[in-house]
Amino acid sequence: MRWLQTTMGEVCLPTVQIDPTRKGTGSFRYIDIAGIDREQKTIFRADPIPCESAPSRARKLVQAGDVLVSTVRPNLNAVALVPEELDGEIASTGFSVLRANPKLVNPHYLFYRVQHQEFVACLVANATGASYPAVTDGVVRRVFLPLPSLKEQARIVEILDEADRLRRLRREADAKAARILPALFLKMFGDPATNPRGFPVKPLGHKDICEINPRTRINIPDEEIVSFVPMVDVDEKLGRIIGKKIQTYGETKKGFTPFKDGDVLFAKITPCMQNGKAAIACGLVGGIGFGSTEFHVLRAGPAVTREFLFAVVRLPSFRNQAMGAFTGSAGQQRVPTEFIKQYHLPIPPKSEILKFSQLLRRITAIQIDLEAAAYKLNLQFDLLLQRAFSGQLTAKWHEAHNKELLAEMEQQARLLNLPLPKELELGL
Numbered sequence: 001m002r003w004l005q006t007t008m009g010e011v012c013l014p015t016v017q018i019d020p021t022r023k024g025t026g027s028f029r030y031i032d033i034a035g036i037d038r039e040q041k042t043i044f045r046a047d048p049i050p051c052e053s054a055p056s057r058a059r060k061l062v063q064a065g066d067v068l069v070s071t072v073r074p075n076l077n078a079v080a081l082v083p084e085e086l087d088g089e090i091a092s093t094g095f096s097v098l099r100a101n102p103k104l105v106n107p108h109y110l111f112y113r114v115q116h117q118e119f120v121a122c123l124v125a126n127a128t129g130a131s132y133p134a135v136t137d138g139v140v141r142r143v144f145l146p147l148p149s150l151k152e153q154a155r156i157v158e159i160l161d162e163a164d165r166l167r168r169l170r171r172e173a174d175a176k177a178a179r180i181l182p183a184l185f186l187k188m189f190g191d192p193a194t195n196p197r198g199f200p201v202k203p204l205g206h207k208d209i210c211e212i213n214p215r216t217r218i219n220i221p222d223e224e225i226v227s228f229v230p231m232v233d234v235d236e237k238l239g240r241i242i243g244k245k246i247q248t249y250g251e252t253k254k255g256f257t258p259f260k261d262g263d264v265l266f267a268k269i270t271p272c273m274q275n276g277k278a279a280i281a282c283g284l285v286g287g288i289g290f291g292s293t294e295f296h297v298l299r300a301g302p303a304v305t306r307e308f309l310f311a312v313v314r315l316p317s318f319r320n321q322a323m324g325a326f327t328g329s330a331g332q333q334r335v336p337t338e339f340i341k342q343y344h345l346p347i348p349p350k351s352e353i354l355k356f357s358q359l360l361r362r363i364t365a366i367q368i369d370l371e372a373a374a375y376k377l378n379l380q381f382d383l384l385l386q387r388a389f390s391g392q393l394t395a396k397w398h399e400a401h402n403k404e405l406l407a408e409m410e411q412q413a414r415l416l417n418l419p420l421p422k423e424l425e426l427g428l
Helices: 107-112 117-125 139-143 150-189 307-313 316-324 339-342 350-391 393-398 403-414
Strands: 004-007 027-029 047-050 056-062 065-068 079-081 088-092 094-099 144-147 201-203 210-211 227-230 246-248 256-259 264-267 279-280 288-293 294-298 343-345
Touching: 004 403, 065 107, 065 201, 079 107, 088 094, 094 107, 094 139, 107 150, 107 350, 117 350, 150 350, 150 393, 150 403, 210 339, 256 294, 264 307, 279 307, 294 307, 294 339, 307 316, 307 350, 393 403
Parallel strands: 027 088, 227 288
Antiparallel strands: 004 144, 027 047, 056 088, 065 079, 065 094, 201 343, 210 294, 227 246, 256 288, 264 279, 264 294
């Protein structure tokens, strides 16, 4: 590779920490790790906090263009670029703040580098703590960085920006697709909380509507394989089981919740319930599955369909009422079975429910196709990242601009007190 070899810390400027409580008055916007969207690599929330109420971790003063890298659970790759509107605000000490030296590195080049699998793997390998793995700021700054000239960095960023733009468009389309289900339900039936169509109302636990947490009779050998669905394998955005885990019946028959194909899984514990974790079980090995004890299982009766029940438990109004019925202590609150049994559900004509279910199945098929397209885009982006930091992505461009790039790299080498690579010295 005809680039300089250095580390993240060597190309970054020093940053400072402050104590907001010493100001006494005023407020600031606090960037916490929970405010990072790990998929989009953006800051989606920065809450305003009075200076006198600043948490002890609110200490790192940030500037626009800083790259934030979460030092806890580094495998999750919670990273983001500080936007202009958060210039001068304060981030958690749970971040390593990388401030690019403009004479050496483009901040966007640095931002893409911290998304590269090589960077993530290095942090994971150096993390300490089993239940709460973390790395130090020093570990982040010691990670290897291949450093091309600033002009080549700009070219790499230009290509990656365009690829990332396509991914953002794909995510926006996915977000719109996720909003179709509640919109379709409300258009056809109205909100169950107000029942504007005046449909007859029955308790959700009525025998014609839904069997709640039914006893699923299973008569198979212990060595038989069954599907296993932990809470993490239920996608809260589109409401689908995304994992393909299997275990033997002997491993799962005790201590887990049984269900079968066609049952609706509804997360009863906070915050999974509020986040919309629910799914229709389908494609289970042998038609049988086991999952977290934090699922309620709903089995559709003759008056409704599984798609109708699934749509009901995904509605914001249903989940808001479920929150009001929570039992248990903070952080471990759950929706009791009795709430679901007694929930007053307007029941539209079966013909309309069947029509809704057919539409929902079509929408689901489209969403699966969209997910496949998004998966391919992400794979292509990961490949671009790999090619970008190996020098392959801009190899031909580098050849065409070799002379002008050499002068820049000589200047970078002097600033870093590094020798030029042999091939550059020879003009290759």
